[in-house]
Amino acid sequence: MTARIPATLIAGDGIGPEIMNATLTVLEALQAPFDWDAQVAGLGGVTVAGDPLPQSTLDSIRKTRLALKGPLETPSGGGYRSSNVRLREAFKLYANMRPGKTMIPGGRFDNIDLMVFRENVEGLYMGYEHYIPIDDDPHAVAIATGVNTRQGSRHILDYAFQTAISMGRKKVTVVHKANIMKALTGIFLETAYQLHKEKYAGQIALDDVIVDACCMKLVINPWQFDTLVTTNLFGDILSDLVAGLVGGLGMAPGANIGQDAAIFEAVHGSAPDIAGKGIANPIALMLAAGLMLDHVRLHDKAQRLRQAIADTLNVDGVRTGDLGGKANTKAFTDAVVARVRHS
Ligand code: NAD
Numbered sequence: 001m002t003a004r005i006p007a008t009l010i011a012g013d014g015i016g017p018e019i020m021n022a023t024l025t026v027l028e029a030l031q032a033p034f035d036w037d038a039q040v041a042g043l044g045g046v047t048v049a050g051d052p053l054p055q056s057t058l059d060s061i062r063k064t065r066l067a068l069k070g071p072l073e074t075p076s077g078g079g080y081r082s083s084n085v086r087l088r089e090a091f092k093l094y095a096n097m098r099p100g101k102t103m104i105p106g107g108r109f110d111n112i113d114l115m116v117f118r119e120n121v122e123g124l125y126m127g128y129e130h131y132i133p134i135d136d137d138p139h140a141v142a143i144a145t146g147v148n149t150r151q152g153s154r155h156i157l158d159y160a161f162q163t164a165i166s167m168g169r170k171k172v173t174v175v176h177k178a179n180i181m182k183a184l185t186g187i188f189l190e191t192a193y194q195l196h197k198e199k200y201a202g203q204i205a206l207d208d209v210i211v212d213a214c215c216m217k218l219v220i221n222p223w224q225f226d227t228l229v230t231t232n233l234f235g236d237i238l239s240d241l242v243a244g245l246v247g248g249l250g251m252a253p254g255a256n257i258g259q260d261a262a263i264f265e266a267v268h269g270s271a272p273d274i275a276g277k278g279i280a281n282p283i284a285l286m287l288a289a290g291l292m293l294d295h296v297r298l299h300d301k302a303q304r305l306r307q308a309i310a311d312t313l314n315v316d317g318v319r320t321g322d323l324g325g326k327a328n329t330k331a332f333t334d335a336v337v338a339r340v341r342h343s
Contacts, residue, residue, distance in 0.1 A: 002031075002033045002298075003033065004033050004034075004035045005033050005034050005035065005063045005066065005296055006035045006063070006066070007035065007036060007037070007066040007067060007068060007292075008032045008036075008037050008039055008057070008060040008061045008064045008066065008067035008068075009024075009036040009037065009038045009039065009067070009068055009069075010038075010039055010040065010041050010042075010044075010067060010068070010069040010070060010072075011038070011040075011044070011055065012041075012042060012044065012069060012070020012071045012072050012270065013042045013043040013044055013070070013071060013072055013073040013270040013275075014071060014073060014269070014270025014271050015070075015071070015270060015271045015274060015275045015277035015280035015304075016044075016070025016071050016072075016270060018275075018278060018282070018329050019070060019266070019274075019278050019280050019281075019284075019285045019329065020068075020070045020285065020335075021283040022282035022285070022329050022330070022333040023068070023285045023286050023288075023289050024036075024306070025333055025337060026286055026289070026305065026336050026337055026340060027248065027289055028250055028331060029337045029341055030293075030304060030305060030340055030341040031301075032289075032298065032301055033295060033298075034068075034099075034210050035284075036061045037064060037173075039056060039057040039094070039141070039181070040054060040057060041053050041054070041057050041069075041072055041083045041087070042071075042072025042074070042083045042084075042270075043072070043073040043270075045057065045083065046080070048139050051085065051148075052072075052080045052083045052086075053083045053086050053090075054083075056182065058090055061087070061090075061091060061261050061263070062091075062260070062261075064261075065260065065261045065262065065341050066261065066262055066263075066292070066295075066296070067261065067262075067264070068263075068264050068265070068285075068288065068289055068292055069087075069263055069264065069265045069274075070265070070266070070270075070285065071092075071265070071266060071268060071269045071270040072084055072270065073269070073270045073272070073274065074109075074135050076096045081127060084265075085127070086265060087256075088120050088121050088256055088258070088263075089121055090260075091258050091259070091260040091261035092120050092121065092258040092259040092260050093153045093254075093256035093257060093258035093260075093261065093262070093263060093265070094119065094120050094156055094159070094257075094259070095117060095118075095119075095120060095155070095156050095160070095237075095255075095256070095257040095259050096117070096118040096119075096120040096235060096254060096255070096256050096257075097115065097116075097117055097254065097255045097257065097291075098115075098116040098117075098118065098235075098242070098243075098252060098253070098254045098255075098267055099114070099115050099116075099252075099253065099291075100112055100113075100114040100116065100239070100242035100243060100245060100246045100251075100252060101113050101114075101246060101338050102114075102180040102246050102247075103246065103247065103251060103283075103309065103310050103313060103314075104247055104313050104314060104323065105122065105314070107246075107247060109141075109222055109245045109246070110151060111223070112222055112242075112245050112246050112290050113313075114222065114225055114226070114227070114228065114242050114245070115163075115164065115167070115169065115226070115227040115228070116187065116227075116228045116229075116230075116235060116238055116239045116242055117154075117156060117159065117160035117163070117164075117227065117228065117229040117230070118146070118229075118230060118231075118232060118235020118236065118238075118239060119152065119153065119156040119230070119232050119235060120150065120156070120232060120233075120235075120256060120258075121182070121232070122147055122148050122149060122153075122232060122316070123146050123147070123148055123151045123231045123232030123233055124144055124232060124233045125182075125232045125233065125246065126145075126146070126331070127144075128144065128145040128147065128148050129142070129143065129144045129145075130142075130143055131143075131290045132275070142155065146181075147164065148184055148185070148187050148188055148231060150187060150191055153187060153188045153191040153192070154191055154195060154231040156197065156229065157188075157191060157192050157229060158199075159257065160172060160227065160229040161195065161196070161199070161200045161203075161204060164201050164204055164226075164227040165204050165244040166202070169204065169226050169227050170204065170205060170209075170223075170226055171204065171205040171207065171226040171227065172192075172196075172204055172205070172206050172226070172227045172228075172229055173206075173208060173209055173214075173225055173226070173227065173229070174188065174189055174190045174192040174206070174207075174208040174209075174229055174230065175208070175211050175214045175228050175229070175230035175234055175235075175238060176188055176208060176209075176210065176211065176230065176231070176234075176302065177210060177211050178210075179210060179279075180300065182318040182332075183338050184231075185231055185234075188230075188231050189208055192206065192208070192229070193206065201313070209339055211230070211234045211238070214228070214238065215238070215241060218238070218241055218242065218245065219241075220260050220265070222242075223244050228242075239252065239254070240252075240267065240279070241265055242290065243267055243268075247298045247323060248281075248322055248323070249266075249267060249268035249284065250268065250280070250281030250283055250284055250322045250323065251264065251268060251281075251283055251284060251287070251323075252267035252268065252284050252287075253265075253267065253284050253285070253286075253287035253288035253290065253291055254267045254288060254291075255288070255291045255292075255295065257295075260332050261297075262292075262295055264289065264291050264295070265285070265288050265290040266282055266284035266285045266287075266288055267272045275332070276300055278314055278328050278329050278330060279320060279328050279329060280319055280320070280329050281320040281321075281322050281329075281332070282320075282332065282333060283290045283309055283320075286309060286336070287306070288307065289305065290302045290305045290306050299304070304340060304343045305340070307339075307343060308336050308339035308340045308343055309336055309339075312335045312336045312339050316335055316339070318331065318332055318335040320332050
């Protein structure tokens with residue numbers, strides 16, 4: 001019998017509960033051995049516990065060191081600081097891995113198989129921001145300070161090189177803007193070449209590209225890339241771009257890996273425009289659950305899950321609206337469950 005695995009569950013905001021229900025249904029059909037501890041964060045945290053990141057949620061993840069998380073709403077401009085960013089900081093989740101792999105053949109971009117590694121706790125996400133008031137304008141000047149450290153860069157780069165090599169990948173490309181932000185992103189670029197020379201030369205190739213050119217190249221010829229590794233903000237933007245190459249945000253999972261925990265989530269947000277309608281595409285969160293199964297070394301179940309999703313999309317032709325289909329979340333989930341049961 002497979003040992004039970006305690007894990008924290010955060011359904012999240014907006015479409016979160018809808019896609020989380022769908023994902024849990026499929027995990028149950030797979031007999032995934034997770035013992036869930038349900039907690040809240042984001043807007044749900046504010047509503048239920050008066051706190052976007054309640055202590056009980058932090059305590060739960062500290063204990064389980066493993067979580068599946070739906071999207072969390074973060075107000076733009078003012079309001080509370082992102083619970084996602086705080087979770088990454090609290091558990092030192094320095095590596096964000098976002099695979100972009102074609103699941104539906106024949107699209108605008110076929111046979112995409114890209115891996116994006118994003119530094120997850122430093123850079124311009126540290127929240128070192130303030131306004132300077134002038135005369136009667138309290139927001140006359142806005143200032144942000146980015147921080148990248150040699151050690152932080154080494155952590156994510158080490159993780160990216162090691163993981164890319166273990167996956168049999170051939171080339172890592174560092175994405176930067178060291179021509180303009182010579183110190184802030186130059187340190188990342190410099191550390192990449194140092195580390196490669198020290199530990200990884202001969203095992204995997206390394207090159208680099210400036211972020212603006214990278215965006216253009218990804219749209220013109222994405223197949224020239226294999227594995228991208230970059231700083232926090234560029235990684236956020238590039239991984240959405242890569243999601244667009246494989247069918248949109250509904251297809252893109254993410255893993256936040258660190259010293260003290262691992263948190264798996266969809267790349268997309270809470271999609272308030274479609275929340276409550278029962279039409280969200282649950283694939284991204286299901287694929288995130290697949291990465292979580294891989295993380296706990298249940299590779300067979302992870303593979304069955306990915307195959308069931310692919311067969312539902314391509315053999316049964318069942319797809320949600322964002323993929324041009326007619327199925328709602330429940331119909332799509334039922335079809336994946338049927339595939340899982342026969343796998
Ligand atoms: P979003 O990703 O929520 O939505 C962008 C667009 O993609 C919307 O049109 C939405 O309907 C569509 N979309 C996203 N996921 C989908 C799915 N599974 N199925 C079908 N369509 C889908 O981005 P946004 O609107 O910019 O952000 C909304 C909120 O989510 C914000 O508060 C933001 O801070 C938060 N957010 C959270 C996370 C996270 O928790 N990791 C990530 C990104 C954004």
